[in-house]
Amino acid sequence: MTAAAHFMTAIHTIVARVIDPLQPAVVSACAITGGDFRALNVIPDDVRIGGTARAYSAHVRDQLEAEIGKLAAGVAGMFGIRASYSFTQRIPPVINETKATAAARAAASVATGKPVVTDFPPSTAGDDFAEFGNRVPGCYVWLGNGPAVEGALHHNSRYDFNDAAIQTGARYWTTLVEQQLR
Known part of the structure; x- marks a missing residue:
């Protein structure tokens, strides 16, 4: 130990x-x-x-x-002990494709009627979306969820999703699909 x-x-x-x-x-x-x-x-x-x-x-x-x-x-x-070590490469880095990112920004702006925040600092958040992005062009999108209740962000046992964000998210995805079908 x-x-x-x-x-x-x-x-x-x-x-x-x-x-x-x-x-x-x-x-x-x-x-x-x-x-x-x-x-x-x-x-x-x-x-x-x-x-x-x-x-x-x-x-x-x-x-x-x-x-x-x-x-x-x-x-x-x-x-003076033995160690057994394995490393599983599960998720590669997420790299946003330029055209998909432009489409995501446009849809977010239309869906919210507000300026879109695009200058987030890079993040080491991992997600299996990266695997999709390695196969087809894509853009990882963050949906604002409001301030963290008692400092508990996702992956925290005290995290509480803000249900009010669902309507904004649905509007965003609907707008993105409609714009892509034009």
């Missing part, structure tokens, strides 16, 4: 010490299991750690994969 705790702490240094500071990247350990709460004096034989690594490019994602593996092997060596 001590080795797992060391790994969990050290994993967050990968982005700072290895990745080009001009290339955004995120590494997070998000799940850990090990031990038995009915036997707190027994050192577990196995500990499992799971997490996510995100980047804007496949090159940086590959760097993250390699560095996490090196860290796992290094910590295991330091503690």
